Amino acid sequence: MTRLFNDPADFADEALAGFVAAHRRWVRPVTGGVVRAAGTPAGQVAVVIGGGSGHYPAFSGLVGAGLAHGAAVGNVFASPSAQQIRGVAKAAHGGAGVLLMYGNYAGDVLHFGQAADRLNAEGVPTATFAVTDDISSAPADQAAKRRGIAGDLPVFKAAAAAAEAGQPLAEVARIAAHANARTRSFGIAFSGCTLPGADEPLFTVPAGRMAVGLGIHGEPGIGEAVLPTADEAAELLVAGLLKELPDGVTAPAGNRAAVILNGLGSVKYEELFVVYRRVAELLQEAGVTVVEPEVGELVTSFDMAGVSLTLTWLDAQLEPLWTAPADTPALRKGAVAPAAAGTAAAAPESTPETEDDALPQGTAASRETAVTAAAALRAVAATVAEHAEELGRIDAVAGDGDHGIGMLRGATAADAAARDAAERGAGAGTVLHRAADAWADRAGGTSGALWGTILHAVGDALGDEERPTAATVAAGVTRAGEEVRRVGGARVGDKTMVDVLVPFADTLAAATGAGDRLAAAWDRAAGAAGEAAAATADLLPQMGRARPHAEKSLGTPDAGAHSLALIVRAVHGVLSDTTEEH
């Protein structure tokens, strides 16, 4: 378990500060993460990687010559926010564009995608690439849905080495895709990690058993089996990877492969070596030539006990990229000359510019509404704080257990930003926009992106001029539902917050359309939301999303759906108190 921490909410920030203090030769801190201490050589494409904290050396430990130019570092198991990613990308940009690289998780896809949109709009040519190496997370014909695990490393490295060799952005992105297409990983786990401040592990595996195919946050695997010997574990992993060869590799024999045997946290080096001994034998028997293997902790999950095997099937293009020199805190290969002063692009003296702080002022009518909006966000923060632990527990059944802490950070930041803006004379629209940005930036993760989207849509509807009618509010909520479906890609029935947001919006629109006052309509809509949230529990086990060993999975609702229902109920209290006159 994780034992050494101060305030759990500060864990990721403090870990990053300590990492930087210990590695000043390689990295320097910027808003949102780190970049190479020597900067990006002028004219070189910058490869910016990132993801949640808790996976060290992914992602900050892989920044340095020959590998990443920067890393955006999110909270524990939560994607960095688009704003963080943008900050790191701008600091790393060497004038030749940026490739954003990350594992294929919903939150990362959302935030890196939003960051790329903003960077491109700001004139920084930016492409994105999500690694999908984990064969257990989706069948081969749906490879694009797969998660990224330890295969992150060889795919990042191929792209970064191509950038280092002077390739343009389009070619660096093409090489990332090529390396990813030839990279496969397969893992097993024996116990889950315990996050900072948590009393229990994120998941458990019965003694003497192993979970096959588990993800790096403990996402469900594809089965369970008896705890193997080290040799049996090696045989399982090698057989799994040799069964699914990539296009262009017709048989293992005669091929060359980069091999990574990765420890997830508390599987120790000696154990990895015992397993690797047999992995090397099996690959040799299959006729595969191993090229510069890596055996160690490369993509971890706190103290999770597990191990994964990654093969990157090399070709004439990929092999020199894999063996090219690299000099990072966690991975060094070959001989790397220290970066000569002057070859690097001028390192920005300060962190990237923050948003212009000139605050648009609202009309008197909108400022009155803004006070209600700020009160609503205060109520949201209070109810999230009250239920944070419960939300984490619920999320641990089918997610990675970070929903409570992410919501708490987001709601708290939104509350502060809303109050600040309201006190300084902003209208309701601006208050909600500021709250939206604060929530997304501070929370990270999928829920941070979606709550930023919701608050932004409602803020657009309210504006900074008029006193909104009940219909205006209902239209904003309907628009929020549309945006969340567009951005998140979920539909009604997928057992996500969309299952709650859509009936909430529909009921609110119907009631206000029928002439109800806002508070009464909201009350009815909140009731519909509560029923819809409870209904997300019904089919979870059948859908295979629940963890194999979670006793409480039957009847546990989706965490995002549940928190949305709690929040709309809390907001109703504010509406009843203050806006009966609307």
Next chain:
Amino acid sequence: MTRLFNDPADFADEALAGFVAAHRRWVRPVTGGVVRAAGTPAGQVAVVIGGGSGHYPAFSGLVGAGLAHGAAVGNVFASPSAQQIRGVAKAAHGGAGVLLMYGNYAGDVLHFGQAADRLNAEGVPTATFAVTDDISSAPADQAAKRRGIAGDLPVFKAAAAAAEAGQPLAEVARIAAHANARTRSFGIAFSGCTLPGADEPLFTVPAGRMAVGLGIHGEPGIGEAVLPTADEAAELLVAGLLKELPDGVTAPAGNRAAVILNGLGSVKYEELFVVYRRVAELLQEAGVTVVEPEVGELVTSFDMAGVSLTLTWLDAQLEPLWTAPADTPALRKGAVAPAAAGTAAAAPESTPETEDDALPQGTAASRETAVTAAAALRAVAATVAEHAEELGRIDAVAGDGDHGIGMLRGATAADAAARDAAERGAGAGTVLHRAADAWADRAGGTSGALWGTILHAVGDALGDEERPTAATVAAGVTRAGEEVRRVGGARVGDKTMVDVLVPFADTLAAATGAGDRLAAAWDRAAGAAGEAAAATADLLPQMGRARPHAEKSLGTPDAGAHSLALIVRAVHGVLSDTTEEH
């Protein structure tokens, strides 16, 4: 816990094989461990380090340019044998002598000392140095009794960098002593490791508590306290080290130090960084300049949850040795040019010569005794096998829990060697000598060295000529008791095997002197041995040797004493069956 293994008895060998398979660029295997793949540059002093397995990257992971020239690798938590150390040293020798370096533990001191004696006798100039950095293991005025923990690394590195710079053996040894005198470590632990095949951790710490000053095998610490926050842990560790400055450092302010924050196994990198953040602040506040810190897993103890802080107070001589380039599997610093072919001493084509296998033949009389001796060793192996698990359990109370596995490996090897020698016509003396060498070589650890000594002394007494009398056997046993005390340094009353061996020898001598036949005398002596072994239990808790949390410590005998009593009882069965006629 350690989960991935095959036969636990093969764990250390298989881990070494896998380590070598993954790191052929740096190391190649030789009898007893590994040496640099590129060999030792001709004319350079070879620094050969070593110790038990289970501490990766100590010791094999620290072999490479700028650091060790070779590593002798023992069993799990057991010293390598003198024969293993000699094998590695001969393979690493570059013509300018060898410095053997290890942590200050009884088994290592014994085996490395014996290896040095043999190497010097064979014309390889050899010195030894034991690292003593752990301030919790003895007070400052008894610094020579202290254990070696993570301070191994800076002391090894200082000596190795001096060797790399062309210094002669005496100067390399002097620098080792100088670096050790300026190196201090202090650690805390939260849970013990579980060895391969064991069901329970070696020790436990109550939930919410920490053990202060625990060793890397779970040796007792100096106290227990409430589980600290990360900042409190940093404050405790820094304060402990700033309290005991080495000679020549009058105050922290204005000094420069190499800093190592070491994770023992399942404390993860993120946690180490959170602690290091505060360590760096505290050292800065104290006016200490940190030079090239290392934060990570450098000397581990399987999955033990613990952390230690090491400071090496640098001076003009030590700082360039600390910052000098190094290129090993686990530690890389600066830029290291690949070793050019031809600069290295010719790498031996084969592992070092094995013992001359010409077997001295015994007389008919001695060959008859040899059959009895071999039968006795068979009985010893059987009784050790029967009790191995119990011996491990007993040893876990006051030792490191490896007594059972070490005894089993030693006794099994001695049985095979004795039978082989007896079948090929050796006399009793040679049979016992071969068994002695096999036991010491295969078992390693303290018990391996002492059982080798016992069998050697008895073999000397029996010789290859005469049929021994009871008095001859008794004299051999008496001599064995003297040798064990000389080699091991323990006295009667220290609660070790000496407490059993001396009364056993005395009773045997008295009974045979009074005219008893051997079997009868042995029976009486074995009875005395059993009583003496039980008595070693009496004072353990009061002596402070028992682990703080071992519930079974009260009344648990010393493992080495207990196994000796079991063995002499088993041998009596053989004497009764076959030597009544003596």
